[in-house]
Amino acid sequence: MEEKIEKLNSYDWKVRDLFIEDKIETLNKMFQNHGGYFYVAQKKALRDTLLSIIKGKRSLVYTNIRAEYEDLVKKLELETIIKLEKGSVADAKKELFDVDVGILEPDAIAAESGSIVLFDFDGTKSFVAFLPEIFIAVAEESAIFDTVPEALGNLIKKYSKMPATIQIVNGPSRTGDIENKIVRPSHGPKDAYLFLVK
Amino acid sequence: MSYKQVHKKILKALKKEDLRKGSEAATKDELKKRKYAIATHKYSLDWAEDVKNAKSTMLFDVVSSVEKFRKAFEGKNKYFYFARTPQDLKNIIAEIIKPGSTVVKSKSMVGEEIELRQFMESHGIKIYETDLGEFLIQLANEKPAHMVTPAVNMSEERARQLLEPVVGEKLNDVTSMVLGVRKFMRKIFFSADFGMVGANALSADTGSVIFITNEGNGALTSTLPDKLIVITSVEKIYPTLLDAIKAVTTQAIFSGFEYTTYVHIINGPYDFYGPKEIHLILLDNGRIRNDDLKETLLCIKCGACQFACPVFQVVDGAWGYIYTAAIGIPWTAITNSKETARSLAAFCLECGKCREVCPMKIDIPELIRKIKAEEV
Numbered sequence: 001m002e003e004k005i006e007k008l009n010s011y012d013w014k015v016r017d018l019f020i021e022d023k024i025e026t027l028n029k030m031f032q033n034h035g036g037y038f039y040v041a042q043k044k045a046l047r048d049t050l051l052s053i054i055k056g057k058r059s060l061v062y063t064n065i066r067a068e069y070e071d072l073v074k075k076l077e078l079e080t081i082i083k084l085e086k087g088s089v090a091d092a093k094k095e096l097f098d099v100d101v102g103i104l105e106p107d108a109i110a111a112e113s114g115s116i117v118l119f120d121f122d123g124t125k126s127f128v129a130f131l132p133e134i135f136i137a138v139a140e141e142s143a144i145f146d147t148v149p150e151a152l153g154n155l156i157k158k159y160s161k162m163p164a165t166i167q168i169v170n171g172p173s174r175t176g177d178i179e180n181k182i183v184r185p186s187h188g189p190k191d192a193y194l195f196l197v198k
Numbered sequence: 199m200s201y202k203q204v205h206k207k208i209l210k211a212l213k214k215e216d217l218r219k220g221s222e223a224a225t226k227d228e229l230k231k232r233k234y235a236i237a238t239h240k241y242s243l244d245w246a247e248d249v250k251n252a253k254s255t256m257l258f259d260v261v262s263s264v265e266k267f268r269k270a271f272e273g274k275n276k277y278f279y280f281a282r283t284p285q286d287l288k289n290i291i292a293e294i295i296k297p298g299s300t301v302v303k304s305k306s307m308v309g310e311e312i313e314l315r316q317f318m319e320s321h322g323i324k325i326y327e328t329d330l331g332e333f334l335i336q337l338a339n340e341k342p343a344h345m346v347t348p349a350v351n352m353s354e355e356r357a358r359q360l361l362e363p364v365v366g367e368k369l370n371d372v373t374s375m376v377l378g379v380r381k382f383m384r385k386i387f388f389s390a391d392f393g394m395v396g397a398n399a400l401s402a403d404t405g406s407v408i409f410i411t412n413e414g415n416g417a418l419t420s421t422l423p424d425k426l427i428v429i430t431s432v433e434k435i436y437p438t439l440l441d442a443i444k445a446v447t448t449q450a451i452f453s454g455f456e457y458t459t460y461v462h463i464i465n466g467p468y469d470f471y472g473p474k475e476i477h478l479i480l481l482d483n484g485r486i487r488n489d490d491l492k493e494t495l496l497c498i499k500c501g502a503c504q505f506a507c508p509v510f511q512v513v514d515g516a517w518g519y520i521y522t523a524a525i526g527i528p529w530t531a532i533t534n535s536k537e538t539a540r541s542l543a544a545f546c547l548e549c550g551k552c553r554e555v556c557p558m559k560i561d562i563p564e565l566i567r568k569i570k571a572e573e574v
């Protein structure tokens with residue numbers, strides 16, 4: 001395993017000849033191209049924007065968010081707020097079958113492709129990103145990299161081990177399988193939000 | 199298929215005015231999307247070249263590539279199987295999945311190649327295709343028309359006729375069809391015993407499985423059921439995870455998607471939620487011992503050559519057997535029947551358009567010529 005990681009650390013994960021002048025602007029453009037919503041929010045304004053998104057919703061699930069956001073999320077006025085951590089799989093499935101909102105902090109963001117990158121060791125991040133109707137990722141500016149390969153190279157170094165899955169999410173789910181007409185959602189979330197908190 | 203059978207199928211398609219119109223419009227659209235995607239990503243041509251080089255090194259000695267991947271993949275609750283023939287693969291499946299089980303499956307050309315769904319149904323397994331296009335093909339009991347968009351030739355009206363009885367409600371437009379299927383499938387996703395996925399790439403350094411989808415069906419297939427089965431073929435192995443990522447990116451760009459909504463990289467079972475065991479079956483089916491048509495194995499199945507083909511533009515999936523048009527002919531020769539491939543090759547116009555668009559720069563006309571000239 002260690003040998004494997006060492007080898008991975010020796011790759012050149014940078015995409016040559018690619019220079020992104022304004023990461024945030026590129027990210028904004030790309031994530032919207034995918035059909036997602038992108039916000040740069042001041043910490044103070046985050047709560048209000050979240051409130052407007054979850055208006056009328058009933059349930060929320062979250063995982064992997066830092067304490068200050070957790071406080072904020074816990075205080076949102078919703079019927080059910082679930083923190084997804086180790087527990088009964090059957091219960092989690094029951095609770096998440098028609099959960100409205102999912103929130104997490106992604107491991108990295110890639111500007112060039114407008115991607116949310118998740119290193120998932122126990123399945124919780126995948127559940128939160130795939131099952132709810134609305135998926136919200138709250139990221140800090142330091143999580144932004146130029147490209148997906150660059151983000152992966154950095155995360156492998158950071159964790160020094162490979163997760164069970166790496167999930168790369170580019171906006172909300174969609175299909176064009178009937179006469180090329182694009183419809184959202186298909187089986188995943190209908191809306192995807194990416195917040196960059198300053 | 200004999201020459202006569204192919205001829206008949208093509209004539210029938212030519213008579214369908216709506217198919218021709220639909221297909222022409224769809225292919226033009228697809229080609230435009232592809233051009234735009236390549237132009238937007240300046241590195242796409244460089245990456246295509248990297249992918250070709252990486253793939254070539256693995257194809258040089260497929261047997262040891264398989265061995266390398268196996269070693270990297272195997273581990274706790276991760277089981278590797280090698281299937282030389284389609285029958286081998288089916289036997290393995292019958293061992294793993296007991297009759298009466300429910301399986302949710304996302305798209306896999308390998309599955310199509312060996313008619314796996316039909317086998318599983320006959321084995322008493324309840325199998326649901328979860329990619330919308332593939333689900334329509336399953337309901338219609340047809341074969342996919344295209345590698346990436348299997349139901350590219352199906353009209354809205356026909357889709358409605360197929361879906362309404364299953365979903366059990368009136369579906370007025372495409373949006374209500376998609377939402378109806380989402381609702382119907384959701385329960386099945388949550389209660390299925392097995393998830394089954396194909397792979398777009400495998401990496402020999404980390405033993406990872408990489409696959410891409412837009413609909414999120416692959417996301418649910420690979421996270422909700424307790425057991426995951428991966429069916430894939432030997433030419434998907436890349437030396438490194440980085441090469442494999444470049445390969446799926448190149449595939450998405452050249453198929454005109456630019457970005458797929460999801461890229462899943464699976465390294466192992468989860469500690470907690472999600473599948474607890476992973477079974478991976480690697481199929482050969484004529485690939486390894488095929489020296490004359492070996493270049494075919496460079497194909498990353500982006501489908502660009504299909505849309506660029508003037509015959510495909512007019513008759514669509516009617517020209518082919520599972521693998522359609524252009525590169526479909528050598529694929530048919532390798533995985534199915536040389537006789538069928540020869541019958542199909544007779545309708546190739548030798549215009550060379552497929553070679554122009556192929557990111558792997560495969561000399562497709564030359565492969566078809568060899569088949570035509572009975573050199574293989």
Ligand code: SF4
Nearest residue numbers: 497498500501503556
């Ligand atoms: S032969 Fe080339 S263009 Fe055709 S599907 Fe394969 S990689 Fe794509």
